[in-house]
Structures are given as structure tokens and as C-alpha cells.
Amino acid sequence: MKEYRNKDIIVYWYPEQCSHPGICLRTLPEVFCSEKHPWVNIDGAKPEEIIKCIDRCPSGALRYSLPEGSTVNPELAKGSGSIENMKDIPNTVKIKVVKKGPYLVEGPTEVISADGTPLYTGSRLALCSCGCTQNPPFCDGSHRK
Ligand code: SF4
Numbered sequence: 001m002k003e004y005r006n007k008d009i010i011v012y013w014y015p016e017q018c019s020h021p022g023i024c025l026r027t028l029p030e031v032f033c034s035e036k037h038p039w040v041n042i043d044g045a046k047p048e049e050i051i052k053c054i055d056r057c058p059s060g061a062l063r064y065s066l067p068e069g070s071t072v073n074p075e076l077a078k079g080s081g082s083i084e085n086m087k088d089i090p091n092t093v094k095i096k097v098v099k100k101g102p103y104l105v106e107g108p109t110e111v112i113s114a115d116g117t118p119l120y121t122g123s124r125l126a127l128c129s130c131g132c133t134q135n136p137p138f139c140d141g142s143h144r145k
């Protein structure tokens with residue numbers, strides 16, 4: 001996990017969970033740009049805009065929280081992208097089948113490898129349905145090729 005922060009917001013990045021539909025890149029290119037290093041420019045937009053964008057991330061690869069002293073209204077930071085939602089997990093698991101894409105899982109989930117190694121615990125992820133991923137069982141965007 002990588003972390004990017006300024007005085008108003010902390011953005012968390014779980015690269016192995018990203019399914020690359022590119023919503024963040026298209027929604028807020030000033031902040032999320034895969035051609036730049038680091039790829040997250042935390043000062044590229046208002047924290048409220050970053051929150052809105054991360055709430056749309058389908059895989060849970062991007063998350064946010066508010067640091068102490070943040071000027072952001074905490075009510076705005078309670079969406080599906082909030083890091084708090086990784087703890088506050090709903091009871092029902094919802095799996096959305098994306099046409100020619102991954103299975104988007106929402107709800108309390110543990111993924112365990114064939115040898116019993118825990119791979120993921122959380123509430124939002126994208127699982128590969130096409131068999132082409134280089135990071136099984138997670139979708140890595142390879143289905144688009
Ligand atoms: S899955 Fe999330 S982090 Fe990955 S490209 Fe899409 S919106 Fe960005």
C-alpha cells in the first residue's frame with residue numbers, strides 16, 4: 001500500500017487491487033496520471049473532488065481518510081472510498097458481473113490462496129473472470145487486451 005497526503009486528505013493506493021477501468025484517470029487527470037511519477041498528485045485538485053473521484057473507484061484500490069486538522073467537512077468523507085468502510089463492512093456480499101470484465105465484489109470478503117495464504121481481507125475488490133490476469137485471482141485490466 002502507498003500513501004499520499006497533504007494537510008487535508010490522505011489517499012491510499014493498493015496497486016494489487018486495481019482493475020484498471022481508468023475511472024480515476026479520466027475523472028481527475030490533474031491528480032491521477034499513470035504517466036507521471038508519483039502517479040498521484042495530491043495537490044492537483046480540491047480534496048472534495050478527490051473524495052468524489054475515489055468514491056467511484058470500482059475495485060477499492062484507491063481509498064481516502066482525513067488527517068487531523070483537515071478543513072474538509074467529515075460528512076463528505078464517508079463515501080464508499082473511505083478507508084473507514086474497510087472496517088465498517090455490510091452483511092451482504094454483492095457480486096456484479098461486468099460484461100467482458102471482472103467480477104466486482106462488495107461486502108465482507110476474504111480471499112485465500114490454494115495453499116491457505118490469506119490474499120485479501122476487505123469489502124471491495126475486482127476478481128478476474130477472463131483468466132488473463134497476471135495477478136490472479138485479482139483483475140489487473142488484462143481483459144481489455
Ligand atoms: S480501479 Fe480504481 S484505482 Fe484502478 S484505475 Fe480504476 S478507478 Fe483508478
Ligand code: FES
Nearest residue numbers: 128129130139143
Ligand atoms: S477480468 Fe480483468 S483481467 Fe480478467
